Every structure is written in structure tokens, then in C-alpha cells.
Amino acid sequence: MKASQFLISTLKEAPADAEVVSHQLMTRAGMVKKLGAGIYTYMPMGLRVIRKVEAIVREEMNRAGAIEMTMPVVQPAELWQETGRFDKMGPELLRIKDRHERDYVVQPTSEEVVTDIARQELRSYKQLPKNFYQIQTKFRDERRPRFGLMRGREFIMKDAYSFDRDQASAKASYQVMAQAYRRIFDRFGLRYRAVAADSGAIGGDLSEEFQVIAATGEDAIVYCPDSEYAANMEKAEALAPTQARAAATQAMAKTPTPGKATCADVAQLLGVPLSTTVKSLVLATDVQDANGASTARIWLLLLRGDHDMNEVKVGKLAGMEQGFRFATLAEIDAHFGCQPGYLGPVGLRQPVTVVADREVAVMHDWICGANAPDFHMTGVNWGRDLPEPDLVADLRNVVAGDPSPDGKGMLAIERGIEVGHVFYLGTKYSRAMNASFLAEDGKPQLLEMGCYGIGITRLPAAAIEQNHDARGIIWPDAIAPFTVVVCPIGPDRSPAVKEAADALYQELLAAGVDVILDDRGERPGAMFADWELIGVPHRVTIGDKALKEGQVEYQHRRDAAATRVATAEIGTFVKSRLSSATA
């Protein structure tokens, strides 16, 4: 490609609404252009990146035996009503009406449509397993779209769906996808982690997120530097402490803590570590009796003052599976005789279910609210001052330094951006839509499903969050809009420069390298600034002075300075620098 025949449109300033660096840089580099809230045109420079991402994903999906199809963007509501999602999903599901006032949705994913296809097409166990995928435009009507392509409304997603005859086969299909995803993310040339994720009600370990590591990531990911263990924060287990509970050394005392309604304030007032305090969280679940009347069950969750509650873990407690809410002030008053800030498990007015985090269960001489305004209890001890908890469970987010659940070291935490997810679905959709096949015994049986997504347009944004500097983007070779840029300096003044640049361009083109020749005639400063902003990884600069000495300059986007290379060898030199994924 010659730059004069392409659209290169860089900006000095990022738009005011660009909060994150990838949005700023993609806009400044002319890769995307905002059309409306969360809706972007993929400009020529950006589309080249997206196409490379698509090509890698497509190649590896095909290699893994998945079969491509394309499902409609506009989908009739009927199928969505069959699974109940038409009503259950929030306004992020864009519901529309056609000219005849019939209901449709703009697809956010395609579980319903693909399950409808499967129940028509996959009639016998002999046709299984099958995996269908598409790379297609999706729409989620986010309440607050932001961060450019990171959280847009219209986006491109690769979504795959596997269909199997039984759980064992479904798990094998899942593993095939999980492996394909590792190959895909390896090829992108990004630092990433595949982390175990919560698989909801289905259980088991068949849910993994693929997280691109970036300090600006929205997600906390947990890993063990000494082992393969990695999970997202929702999933990562905080093991039970190995030490036993120590004996009480203090008497329980009602201690004045005026105006100190948080554990941190209390610890500071009393001059003790935060880890000796216990926080009280009051939740409620609503239980329907046989007549349909609803009564609330009140739960008291106890966590160490320096720990945070993990909602996913709490949601898995027996009795919580149907959902929970925070208790109302009236409910709290009825059970504790006190308002939040000074609550605790000692001396309750009405019975509540007390659940202690594993760490809290082994504490001694601890501090908690006294159920009296401006007072805390100190020196509290299980058994002596209050009954043992009704339940001991893992209720908290892990913290750095916690032991790894695989027993192989300590956990560390870093930030990531989720760009892929593999998930075992079981029969959730096939049951709702009665998608069955004839098994070997001649009886109908529900299809076992899995679903597998990659955010095609989110990936470039995540790549930039991970790979940029003050001057702009630094693309990995595999997904760069161009792999190499050839920059002649003053080709109008020097026929030799022009000729050398053209020759190198032609040589690299002939070798199948994705090269762009900057023939725009820009001055060096503006030209270099453009390419550093756009982030093309390899640059060759051809200037009159060096050329007379038989040399040109090579510089990788990460190099601090250029390297002189003999003109005759530059083609070979550049090719040797390209990552094998591109060559």
C-alpha cells in the first residue's frame, strides 16, 4: 500500500470524551470515528487491525473443527420469548419493531438462533459433535457506553456454540475450544492469562476468561507466579487458614468508639491492626411459603475488617441461590436494635443466620460492633461470648499473599481486560427450546451445549492498553495495521532516496510483507510522529546522507534509537525482524 492511496488521518488532540488511552490513541491514529454514543465507524486504518484479528480467529476456529455460518443481526422476538430472555433481559437488549409492528431484537449474542438451527439440523447422535461459529455485528444497548471500542454498543464478536451428545463429549469440545483460544491469543502476540471463571449454577470448572494483562484493566485477576493457577476475582478461592483458632486472652468489653462507624476508623482509634476487626454485613433472602406469602430471612455475614465480600461466593451459600439483597433499615433495627456502623453478632434481638468467613472463624480476641450506637465490643471470642457461627464459608475476595488454592505458592493480583470467554452451558438453552437429538438408543435426548466468545473489536483496544507509550500505539506484528513502514526523506529532492525506497517497498511486497510506503511527501518530523502514533512496529528510514554511505536506518517501535543497516541488506534484515506469526 502507498500512503498517498490510503486514508491517513491523525489528530494532535484526543476527543474530550476519550477517558482511556486506547480510545484516545485509536481516535488520534484515525482508526475509529465516533458516529454516536458507543457507535463507531471502523476507519480504514482500524479495519486493517480488525481484519487481522478476524483472520487469526477464523483460521484457528476452522483448525479446531468449528464451522462458520452467519446468523442475522435482526432476529424475530419469538425465539427470544421461548427462552424467556426477551422479557428477562434488561434494556441492554435492543428491542425493535418492524413496519408491521412485529417484535424483533438486534442480536447481542445468538444462543436462541443457533439452538433453533441445531434442533432442526442435528437430529442424530451421528451428527455430533458440531461447533458453529460466526464473526458478526452485535449490539448491546449499554446504559453508559464508554471507553471507545472497549465498551461500545455496536461491536463485532466471534461467537461459537458447541453441541454434544453428553457431558463427557461436551467437556471434550470445551477443551478443544480452550486450546484453540490459547493458540489464538498466543498468535496475537499479547500478554494474557486464561483464568478460571465462575460457571454459575452449573458448577465444575468449565468456564475460563481470556484476559489481556493491562494496568488499566477493569478486572482483577488472581494468579500464582509459581504455578499455573489463575482465576478471576469472583472465582478465586480463599483457602481455610491452616492454623487453629487461638485461645482467648482478653475479656469481652463494651468499648466507646464515638463516631467511628467503619472498621478502619475503629482500628485506628484503638491502635490495633485492621485485621483484628470484624465487619458485619446484613443480607436478606425472601422466602415464599405455600400460600405465596413472602417472609424475609435475615443473614449476618462476618468478614475481617481488611477483607471484601465476594458476591458470587455469597450467592452460592445454601439458601442464597435464588438471590439476596441487603437488609432494609427496618429489618436491621428489628434484629439488631441498632443502625449500621455499630452492628455485631453479640446479643441479637431476633434470630439471624450467622455466616463467618473462614478467616473470621479462627480469630480470637476480635472487635465488632456492639449493636449500640458509638460502641464496639473488644476481646470477643467464639464459644465464650457468642455461639459458634451457623456456617463457616469462603465469603471474601482473595488478596495478594493468600496461599494459592493449588497449594503451590502465594497468590498475586494484576489487572486484566476480558476479551474472550469459554463456557460450558449444559442444557440451559436446549431444555428451554426442546433441542434434542436421537441418541444411540433411539430416544430423544437434550443437546449439551457450550458457548465461546471473542470480542473482535475489543481486542485491538485491549492490545493498546497493554502496548503504548507517550508517542502512541505499539502493535504486535500479528495485528498491526501495517507491519513495516518505509519512510523516504525528501524523495522529491533525491531520486536516489526515492529509488531505494521504491525498491525496498517492492522487495517486501513481493515477499508477502504487509508494508506501506509513505509517499505523501511529509516532512520527517510529521511523518515519524504519524507512524509512531499509528504504531507500525517496524520502520525503515531512507535519507540522502546515509544512503550515500550505503546505509539506511531501521528502528523497531520499541527501540530507543535507529540501527544503521547496509542498503543492500535491508530487505533481508527487516524480514529477519518480523515475528514468525506474521511472516
Next chain:
Amino acid sequence: MKASQFLISTLKEAPADAEVVSHQLMTRAGMVKKLGAGIYTYMPMGLRVIRKVEAIVREEMNRAGAIEMTMPVVQPAELWQETGRFDKMGPELLRIKDRHERDYVVQPTSEEVVTDIARQELRSYKQLPKNFYQIQTKFRDERRPRFGLMRGREFIMKDAYSFDRDQASAKASYQVMAQAYRRIFDRFGLRYRAVAADSGAIGGDLSEEFQVIAATGEDAIVYCPDSEYAANMEKAEALAPTQARAAATQAMAKTPTPGKATCADVAQLLGVPLSTTVKSLVLATDVQDANGASTARIWLLLLRGDHDMNEVKVGKLAGMEQGFRFATLAEIDAHFGCQPGYLGPVGLRQPVTVVADREVAVMHDWICGANAPDFHMTGVNWGRDLPEPDLVADLRNVVAGDPSPDGKGMLAIERGIEVGHVFYLGTKYSRAMNASFLAEDGKPQLLEMGCYGIGITRLPAAAIEQNHDARGIIWPDAIAPFTVVVCPIGPDRSPAVKEAADALYQELLAAGVDVILDDRGERPGAMFADWELIGVPHRVTIGDKALKEGQVEYQHRRDAAATRVATAEIGTFVKSRLSSATA
């Protein structure tokens, strides 16, 4: 690809709503699956065809210097309000609202968005010309979607838009596209015609349709077998007759024609050729005076009884440009004193504008309605029986045998399916959206535009309408889902058959041929029926008996019988049969 790892899903019966052969065959061959009215999933077999169409289009668009981008499917209404199309377009424009009740459209095309991009990006004449294109999902909410992919609601279109500094340059850009389209359609391997189309108010010859020839086509296309002339029916000019008007030989007579309200009936009753009759069409235009009051102007159009009115030509008459309508019965009665069926230009009650078709203007001794029920006038002659017409014009559709407008022979007519259109837009959109650039003289000037579409998902349907037989589809090599199918007979029973099939499959794969090996173990009859229905152009059958004689069978989908080829030579033989576009 091995068939066992793909989805092959053929049907014996076409769905009841499949009215045309392409819809029937695409459904039966498992290429598309209907999800809703005019909304189809592109199934794996069909998507392969679509991807090949896309790839050819993309390659030739890039070769012609067009630059790919992708504009959003969901577009804010504001831009569409700028050009007025949000209000002017009918319900085929799918208007939707997001969660905040803001107006959006699902794109039917992207003139507004691309013009918005151009007015931001193309600021100087130095950046021109530019041509931007996308291959993207579109939606038109057809009142009555039908014919499968031929007239769907959701479809894929390639739309390109050129931007130029002046008309001369815009016309050059138009010609570049027109040439690229010829290359594209040549590569598809279809019989097609590029026909001149009406360019609306802009004038000139800068509008061409690309029509795939098919007996079932919706459009009549006009061409000259002896020259390059080709036009669609709207555009094709009926030349003025070269012979002068002959002198009157009959006296005008009011002749009873009871119950004969059509020219055909009158001609039959009177035993004269239909071409001696003249039909009267009464139109009206509404003229606003300075006070905004509307008065109707009544027009009488006279065409030969055997000719059809051409609405586009009529719409170009001076005074008709703002649109016309058929006159009401009241208006007809007021001017003719008679109801339709017996109208004519002789003896009008009120003045009307009489427009004679060129053919009618040279007639003598003709027959028309007498403006009296159940009576016609015979022996009518211009000048003697009524004044010369106010206007003589080309009002009619051409018919086969008419002289070609280029003077090189006679016109013929065939049917076609429009799959592409190139169109010079001028400043229609740039004016509405104030899309200007700085010209060489430093002054802002409106961008000159052209637009260029190809119906990516319509093309396969058109290809099938042109290329099929009783057994199924016959794909041209370039867009076949697979180019070659290898069919082993009883590979389970004969290791030699299996081995020979595998070896040929591997040889063709290695040569880059898009080959599928049918390893499903189907019986020969079912297997051949599947591939003939699907329409793979080249088939190699490997059976035990021939193999023992050192031979296998090759059959092109159009061949009546198979050809025996030596096993050792079959790879080379097949490759030699592939069209160069594919190899």
C-alpha cells in the same frame, strides 16, 4: 474439507413459500435457512459462496484504489434528518429507538454516514479523489419480502462512494468503478450485461446497472446483438420513425364499438391490426399558484395500441418533473365528457395538453375513442380531424425489433437480475450536508460524489437463476462452495478406494484447490444427488471396479456422462479443468 466435518444438510422438498428456483435450490441445498420474513441465516454451505463473492469484490475494489472501512449498522437519525431521508423515505427504512428513546435507523445504505466522514476527513483538494467502500449488513424493511435472498430484508451489500473535486474527475472515478465492475462480473463467470440506466434528474449517461441474464429476471433489458448498446427498459430510447406521416385515405367516422373498451378488443372487432389503434392515457399534474392554491393540469398521452407507456420517460416531460398522477374520474369526465375505455383526442370539452408518442405522431387513418360510450372514431388524421399534438415525445417502452439508438441494428430484449449499479450522484448529498473541501483557489467547494453497489447476497441467487437444471445448482468455479468433490464408493469395503480418494484429496488440497472429500459413507445415489443439488462443478468418483482397471471417473456438473481418467493422471486432469479464475 472433509464432509464428515462439515454441515451437509440437503432437503428433498423445497419450502412452500419458495416461489423461485434459486430460493428453492438454496434452501434444499442447505445454503440458507429462513429465520423470519426476508431474514436468513447464511448456513455453512451458503456462506462459502458469499465469502467467495466478497473476496472477488474486495480484491477488485482494492485494485481500483477504493479503500475499505466499515460503517455502523445502527445509525443515529440526525444525519438522516440532515438529508431529509429520515422523513422522506417510506417504511422500508427501519426506524428504531434506543433505551433512551432516541431515534436510529438500521442502515439500508450509507450515503449520510460516508458523507459525514468525508466532510470531516477530506478537507483539501490534495486529498482527492477518494473512494470508500464497505461490505456490510444492510436492512430494508420490504413490505413483501420474497424470493429468498433475491428480495430479503436483511442482506449484505458492497457499497462504495467516490469523492471528487469536480465533475470531470468524478466522471473519471465513475469510469474506474464501471471498469472494476466489469472485471468483477467477468470473474464471477456469469453471463451479464452492463446496461445504461436512467440517471434521474442529473442527466448524462452516468448510470449503469449490472444485470445477470436469467429468463426469470424481474427486469427487461434491451440490447443490440450487433453492437455494444444495452440499456434497461426505463432508459432505452425509442427512436423517432424515419418515415414521414402518410396522407389520409379514409374519412373520419364515429363507429359503434359496444363493450369494446380496449384497443385489442376494438382491433379485433374491426378486423384491423392493433398497431392502427391509439390508446389515450389521462394524467394530471398539480400546479401551485403564488397563493399556494393547487390547480390540476390535465394531460392526454397518446400511444399506439400495441405499445406500453414508460413512466420514467413520461416523468421527464417538461412540466412533469415534479411528479404526475392518473387523472381522477371527475377530472376525466370534466374534460372528455366520457369515462375511460372510449376516450380520445377528438372533440375535447376543456383544453388538455396532448402529447403524442413519436410513433403516433406519424400515423394516418388511426382509431381512437370517440369520447362517447361504446363508440370509437376510425380514419382519424392529424391536422384534418384534430390539431397537431402540443408535444411529440418518446413515451413508450421499446419492443424487440425497434431500431437500436446507436443506429447499428435492431433491438432485442431479454430478462435480467440487477446485482450491481454504478451511479454518478453529483452534489446531491454533499449539498444537503454541506460537505465541502478547499479547492486549489482556497475557496470551499462541494464534493462531487458517485455511489456504487453490489448485492453480495443477491449475487448467488442470480447465479442460480442463470445456472441450474432439474437436479440442482450448477456453480461457476469462481463462486462454488467447493470447486471439486471427491466421491469414494464404498470406502469402508475397499481400502484401495479409500486410499486413492485420500491421495487425490491431499494432492488437490496441496495444490490450493478448494476440494471436499465425501467421507460420510453415503450410498452412491444419495451422495451424487447431494452434490448435484449443491452444484459443485467438478466431481471425481472413485469406485472399486474402475480402480482395478487403473481408472477413476471425472464428471463436470454440466456433463451428461462421466469420463474415465487414469488414476495416476486424475490430479493433473482435474487441475486442467478448473477455470483460471479459481486456480
